[in-house]
Amino acid sequence: MRVIVIGCGEVGQHIARTLSAERHSLTVVDSDAVRVETAQSELDALVVVGNGASPKFLREIGVADSDLLCAVTHSDEANVIAALAARQLGARRTVARVRDFEYFGDDDSFARDELGIDFVINPERATAEDLAAAVVLPGAVHVEYFGDGKVAVAESILTARSPLVGQPLSSRRIVRPSFVFGLIRDGRAIATEPGHRPKAGDHVLVAAARGDIEPVVAHIAGRAQRVRDVIVFGGGRIGVPLAQFLQAAGGMRVTVMERDAERARYVAEQVRDITVLHEEGVSKQALLAHGVDRAGAFVACAGDDRANLLAALHAKQLGAGLCLSVVSREEFTPLVDALGIDGAVSPRLVTAEAILRAVRGPNVHGMYLLSGGAEVVEVQADPGCEAEGRTVEQANKQALTHVTAIVRNGRVVIPEDDVRLHAHDRLVVFNTRQGVASLDKTFAAAA
Amino acid sequence: MTPGRGRRGPNLNWQIIVPVVSGALLAVALGLVICFAVALAGGDGAAAAFGLPAAIVLPLAAIGVASGRRMRSMPLRARDGFFAVTMAWVAAAAVGALPFLLHGTYTQPVDAFFESMSGFTTTGATLLDRIEAQPDAVLLWRSLMQWLGGVGIVVLVVAIAPATGLATQRVFYAETSGVTAERLTPRIADTAKIIWGIYLTLTALGFTAYWVAGMTPWDAINHIFTSVSTGGFSTRSASIAAFESLAIEVVAITFMIAGAINFSFYWAAMRGRDRLWPQAAEVRAFLLILLAAGAVVTGSLLLAEEGRDVAETIRGAAFSVVTAVTGTGYTTVDFDEWPDFTRLLLLGLMFVGGCAGSTAGGMKVIRVMLLGRAAVQEVQRQLQPRAVQVLRVRGRLFSEEVRRGVFAFFALYLMVFLAGTLAMAAFGLDPVTAASSVVSTLNIIGPGLGDVGASENFTAVPEGGRWVLSALMLIGRLEIFTVLVLLTPAFWRPNVA
Numbered sequence: 001m002r003v004i005v006i007g008c009g010e011v012g013q014h015i016a017r018t019l020s021a022e023r024h025s026l027t028v029v030d031s032d033a034v035r036v037e038t039a040q041s042e043l044d045a046l047v048v049v050g051n052g053a054s055p056k057f058l059r060e061i062g063v064a065d066s067d068l069l070c071a072v073t074h075s076d077e078a079n080v081i082a083a084l085a086a087r088q089l090g091a092r093r094t095v096a097r098v099r100d101f102e103y104f105g106d107d108d109s110f111a112r113d114e115l116g117i118d119f120v121i122n123p124e125r126a127t128a129e130d131l132a133a134a135v136v137l138p139g140a141v142h143v144e145y146f147g148d149g150k151v152a153v154a155e156s157i158l159t160a161r162s163p164l165v166g167q168p169l170s171s172r173r174i175v176r177p178s179f180v181f182g183l184i185r186d187g188r189a190i191a192t193e194p195g196h197r198p199k200a201g202d203h204v205l206v207a208a209a210r211g212d213i214e215p216v217v218a219h220i221a222g223r224a225q226r227v228r229d230v231i232v233f234g235g236g237r238i239g240v241p242l243a244q245f246l247q248a249a250g251g252m253r254v255t256v257m258e259r260d261a262e263r264a265r266y267v268a269e270q271v272r273d274i275t276v277l278h279e280e281g282v283s284k285q286a287l288l289a290h291g292v293d294r295a296g297a298f299v300a301c302a303g304d305d306r307a308n309l310l311a312a313l314h315a316k317q318l319g320a321g322l323c324l325s326v327v328s329r330e331e332f333t334p335l336v337d338a339l340g341i342d343g344a345v346s347p348r349l350v351t352a353e354a355i356l357r358a359v360r361g362p363n364v365h366g367m368y369l370l371s372g373g374a375e376v377v378e379v380q381a382d383p384g385c386e387a388e389g390r391t392v393e394q395a396n397k398q399a400l401t402h403v404t405a406i407v408r409n410g411r412v413v414i415p416e417d418d419v420r421l422h423a424h425d426r427l428v429v430f431n432t433r434q435g436v437a438s439l440d441k442t443f444a445a446a447a
Numbered sequence: 448m449t450p451g452r453g454r455r456g457p458n459l460n461w462q463i464i465v466p467v468v469s470g471a472l473l474a475v476a477l478g479l480v481i482c483f484a485v486a487l488a489g490g491d492g493a494a495a496a497f498g499l500p501a502a503i504v505l506p507l508a509a510i511g512v513a514s515g516r517r518m519r520s521m522p523l524r525a526r527d528g529f530f531a532v533t534m535a536w537v538a539a540a541a542v543g544a545l546p547f548l549l550h551g552t553y554t555q556p557v558d559a560f561f562e563s564m565s566g567f568t569t570t571g572a573t574l575l576d577r578i579e580a581q582p583d584a585v586l587l588w589r590s591l592m593q594w595l596g597g598v599g600i601v602v603l604v605v606a607i608a609p610a611t612g613l614a615t616q617r618v619f620y621a622e623t624s625g626v627t628a629e630r631l632t633p634r635i636a637d638t639a640k641i642i643w644g645i646y647l648t649l650t651a652l653g654f655t656a657y658w659v660a661g662m663t664p665w666d667a668i669n670h671i672f673t674s675v676s677t678g679g680f681s682t683r684s685a686s687i688a689a690f691e692s693l694a695i696e697v698v699a700i701t702f703m704i705a706g707a708i709n710f711s712f713y714w715a716a717m718r719g720r721d722r723l724w725p726q727a728a729e730v731r732a733f734l735l736i737l738l739a740a741g742a743v744v745t746g747s748l749l750l751a752e753e754g755r756d757v758a759e760t761i762r763g764a765a766f767s768v769v770t771a772v773t774g775t776g777y778t779t780v781d782f783d784e785w786p787d788f789t790r791l792l793l794l795g796l797m798f799v800g801g802c803a804g805s806t807a808g809g810m811k812v813i814r815v816m817l818l819g820r821a822a823v824q825e826v827q828r829q830l831q832p833r834a835v836q837v838l839r840v841r842g843r844l845f846s847e848e849v850r851r852g853v854f855a856f857f858a859l860y861l862m863v864f865l866a867g868t869l870a871m872a873a874f875g876l877d878p879v880t881a882a883s884s885v886v887s888t889l890n891i892i893g894p895g896l897g898d899v900g901a902s903e904n905f906t907a908v909p910e911g912g913r914w915v916l917s918a919l920m921l922i923g924r925l926e927i928f929t930v931l932v933l934l935t936p937a938f939w940r941p942n943v944a
Contacts, residue, residue: 261835268837269844276835290833 001359002066004029004091006052006082007073008039010328011097011123014348015070015355020044024359027061030073053081055089064090070355072097080117087116095119095358097351099237121354123347124237128301130345131238131324132245135230135252135297137214139221141203141324141343144368145210146378146428147407152213153205153368153376153428155184157342160200161222170194175219176212177414180204181404181430182374187337189374191402191432205376207404207428209412227296227321232256233311234302235267235276238326238347242301243271255290259302282311288318297322305332312341364439365426374432376404379443383423387442393417399442402430460524462514464531469511470604471535475542476505478591482546486584493584496550504542529932532601532622536921539600540564543592552585557913561905564917566592567600568924569806571679571776571893572905572916578684583665589680590672596924597676597706597806598646606639622925645713646806649675653702660694674702677807679776679893686778693762696779700769707773707801708733728841729802733772733812740768740796744789751786772796774808776893783900790896794883797890798860808891808923810860816840817853859927864889867919874912884908888916889923 001024005016008030016028016039026045029052030036040047050057052071063069069086071079076098083096096111098104098120104111111117133143142155158165164180169192172179182189182205183198189205198204208216218224230246232239235258246254254274258264261278268276279286292298298315300308305327312325316339327333327344336344353367360367366378381387387395392403392415406413407426413419421427431439479501486494543563544556553559558574565572566589573589575581595603601622619635632638653675657667666682673680683689687699712726744764749755763780770777771793782793800809810818817838824836838845864885871881876898883895884905894900898907908916922930932938 258835264835265837268835272839272842275831277831277833278835279833 001025001068002062003027003359004058004061004063004066004069004086006030006069006071007079007097008032008035008047009072009074010348011351012070012072013039013042014330014352015072016043016045018352018356019359022359027066029057029061053078053085055085058082058085058089066091068093068095068359070095070097070358072351076100076103080115083117084115093118093358095121095355097121097123099124101125101241119354119358121351123351125241126350126354127326127345127347128238128241128245130350131242131299131301131326132249134324134343135227135246135299135322136249137217138226139217139224140213141322142345143213144366144376146366146376146405147412147426150210150407150410150412151207151378151405151428152210153207153404154213154217155203155205155343156217156220158198158200158202158204158220159222162198162200162220163222164198164204164220165200166197168194169196169198172414172416174206175215176208178206178208178212178216179404179414180206180220181402182370184370187334189370189432191430205370205430208414209405225296225321227252229253229291229295230255230297230299231290231292231295231315231320233282233298233300233308233315234258234326235263236301236303238301240267240270242299243267243274247271247274252296255295257290282307282314284314284318287311287314293319295320297324299324299326301326305329309335309339309341313339316340316342366428374430376428376430377439378426378428379439381421381423381425381427381443385423385443387421388423390421391417392419392421395421395442399429399439400432401439401442404428404430459530460527463527464534465511466515467531467601467604468535468538469508469515471539471600472504472542473508473512474595474600474603475539476501476508478588478595479504479542479546482584482588482591485587486582489583491582491584493546493550493582496546497584497588499549500542500545526932526938529929529938532925533921533930533933535601535604536567536925539567539596540917540921543567543588546585546588550582550585552581555910557910557917561913561917562589563592564920565888565893566678566680567596568891568920569593569596569673569676569678569774569808570888570891570920570924571673572888572899572920573680573893574905574913576684576904576906578682586669586682590669590678590682593676593678593680594650594672597678598642598710602639602642605636606643622929641714642710645710646675649702649705653698653705656698656701657695660698661692662690662695666690670699671702674699674775674777675706675806677703677706677773677775677801677805677891679770679774681777687766688779696762696766699777700766703769703773703775703777704734704737706775707805707807709802709804711804712802726802728843729813729816732816733802736796736799736812737768737772740772740792741765744768744785744792747786747789747792751789767793768796771892772799772807772809773801774890774892776887778894778901781900781902783896783902794886794896797886797892800890810856810890811926813840814853814856817845817849818857821850821853856927859931860889863919863922863927867915870915871908871912874909874915876908876912880907884912884916885919888919891920891923 004027006029028047069091071082079096083094108120111120140154184203235256256276257279259280264278298320300312308325312323316323324343357367368376405428483497540563544559547553547559599622653671709726766779767782801807803811803813867885868882880897884899887895
């Protein structure tokens with residue numbers, strides 16, 4: 001696949017690295033010569049200096065033959081122009097990062113149908129969505145939805161009170177139909193095996209129908225309570241949509257802490273019925289003064305990873321419930337576990353999820369990237385594919401994957417090993433690294 | 448203007464002030480012509496009282512307006528707008544007073560001016576003892592003044608006068624100040640036209656309704672002029688009570704409320720646009736206030752006096768509440784005979800008034816809503832000093848400037864009220880009469896309590912007090928700031944922008 005990535009910042013680099021690792025033919029463009037030089041030394045790709053929004057330049061680097069163009073510069077406008085130009089010049093698919101919500105709002109159909117931009121990604125907003133999903137679902141630190149929202153996959157931390165601790169994992173039913181399919185230990189996601197006995201502190205991955213996920217996760221986490229007070233630390237590009245999502249979810253008192261006075265005012269204007277505090281410090285005293293110790297959830301999503309981690313650490317120590325943090329830079333990720341923070345979300349990973357979905361083609365719908373290279377993806381079983389008519393167990397063996405849930409005719413099935421797969425089934429599949437290449441082979445129609 | 452004069456005086460731009468004031472006077476003069484025609488047709492001897500001022504003012508005003516026709520868009524500073532608008536109203540009231548003097552309705556200039564100012568500001572306070580004794584032309588003139596003043600004389604000028612760009616905008620905003628001003632269209636002249644279009648439509652509907660309800664066309668035209676403008680002048684001394692008709696009272700209530708609703712609400716409703724719907728919050732609050740007040744007044748009356756007829760009580764309470772809140776000032780029952788609690792409640796309601804951007808008086812519902820919210824936020828701030836607060840009504844944001852403006856407005860309103868009350872007391876009025884006469888004129892209602900109550904008129908007020916009350920009507924009608932600006936020393940200092 002020939003891919004052009006325009007913009008070589010944090011996001012651009014991450015996409016380039018991921019695509020490069022998947023052995024795509026990659027051209028990376030940036031206007032900054034220094035960045036280009038650094039990137040060239042790190043990537044197995046053609047890296048060039050130039051203006052990615054210029055049609056003339058795009059033609060020169062061969063946009064006409066490209067399968068995908070990702071425009072992820074810092075400028076929304078440049079990204080949109082690049083995507084529009086690329087589409088006109090013959091790129092097969094285009095992805096543009098647009099951070100300003102004002103342009104396309106929640107409905108990207110205008111961008112897709114009228115402008116011809118296949119994906120509009122807003123990393124901050126998507127990150128906020130992930131964070132909000134975790135706060136809203138008691139006991140979860142991360143939730144992703146698949147199959148048009150019918151299937152939920154949640155990551156949950158086992159507490160000492162959890163009934164799963166010390167018990168062998170075998171049942172496909174915890175309160176409701178559900179499947180604990182993965183464990184995250186030492187920063188690596190692994191598939192569960194019947195003999196596994198989880199310990200307190202383990203992160204487990206569980207799949208269930210959307211309507212069942214709440215009791216399942218609450219049970220797993222040891223009678224988790226709904227969050228009533230949530231403190232959002234940082235009213236930036238993530239904090240504002242997060243506050244909006246939480247407010248819209250209802251039943252929560254949302255407090256946003258923002259260090260910049262003008263920005264704090266902006267937040268208060270943007271989101272109704274929340275408390276906005278203009279608070280400059282990250283000190284324990286300041287956090288305590290605003291009731292962090294009584295907060296059911298604390299989400300650090302300021303612009304600075306260090307401040308986020310520090311704030312989340314303070315909050316955890318002061319007794320806040322669920323403590324989540326945004327961690328943008330890869331080098332800080334190991335700190336999350338070390339500091340005892342419940343979960344971290346990275347806008348970089350969120351963006352990569354969206355881009356990879358575009359790369360994988362129309363067969364792959366949802367995607368959830370886990371640490372250590374594992375992923376949960378949604379694929380459709382094409383008529384005539386190898387998996388059709390086989391049992392889940394056989395398909396798993398063949399593709400080296402783990403089918404965790406099936407959406408069949410609009411209904412969710414949590415499959416036992418002997419369930420047979422049909423054509424048009426949408427499968428939520430857990431992959432450790434080996435599975436990636438074999439996915440298409442097993443589930444796509446023979447070419 | 449010459450630089451030499453500018454250095455000494457307040458440096459006003461007469462080239463814009465003259466056309467604006469002339470435009471207002473032209474409208475007044477045309478009204479005089481109509482009454483002149485009615486007087487001629489009626490043969491009641493009042494023709495000269497209208498013909499003479501019309502003959503003088505009409506050509507002068509026409510010349511003044513024509514001087515503006517040559518004018519292109521020219522810079523107009525805020526002060527010119529304030530001055531032009533205040534002058535337009537004072538001039539209109541002065542000219543409007545002439546027929547009363549010439550006909551002999553009043554012998555004292557102050558009385559004629561009071562009546563005229565009460566007319567244009569749509570207050571509805573009168574010094575007339577026996578209204579029926581006046582010729583038809585004089586009665587029509589009183590109604591017509593209120594109708595012209597209803598949505599604002601200057602709005603009329605802006606609607607009709609040739610566009611003068613920024614200049615008209617300044618003038619428009621000086622007349623409808625603060626939170627009231629609402630721009631419906633890109634061009635302010637179009638906004639003014641829309642406002643007048645809505646006003647004319649309501650007038651036509653109301654005329655028909657009154658007629659159907661049993662009024663003569665003559666009474667119908669007079670009363671719709673003073674209902675939809677929430678003015679309150681009537682052709683009868685007994686006001687609406689004289690008709691003894693439930694149907695007429697219902698029509699009156701309907702059109703008093705219609706006139707007191709934000710005109711941009713009608714515009715939004717007609718166009719079905721969601722963006723303008725925040726006005727709906729004010730309208731809803733306004734209607735809720737009316738309902739709640741009506742219920743409380745009815746309840747208090749029934750409790751105070753056993754054996755009262757329930758239906759009659761509701762009827763009287765509903766009418767009185769609507770007439771007090773909208774600032775119309777019609778009467779059907781003498782609410783001054785009601786228990787003290789109910790009287791005071793009505794007096795308090797007079798402060799609230801109707802919606803912003805309507806013909807009603809008072810502080811305006813939206814200001815009261817904002818004031819309440821801002822005050823609650825101040826209390827909350829004591830608990831959480833670091834909380835950032837924004838002023839919001841139904842999703843619509845109001846700037847910090849509005850917050851300051853609302854507090855300032857309230858403070859000034861109270862000060863003017865207290866100063867006015869003291870002044871009236873100094874003229875020898877008893878406290879209730881003094882306070883209520885100020886409430887009634889500042890909020891452009893009409894009747895007050897005590898000696899200026901519903902069944903009385905303002906003859907109990909001595910001459911000096913009549914001047915003060917006239918001034919209060921103007922201050923209230925132009926929503927405080929516009930007039931008070933002229934009273935600041937800075938306004939009269941030269942070369943201040």
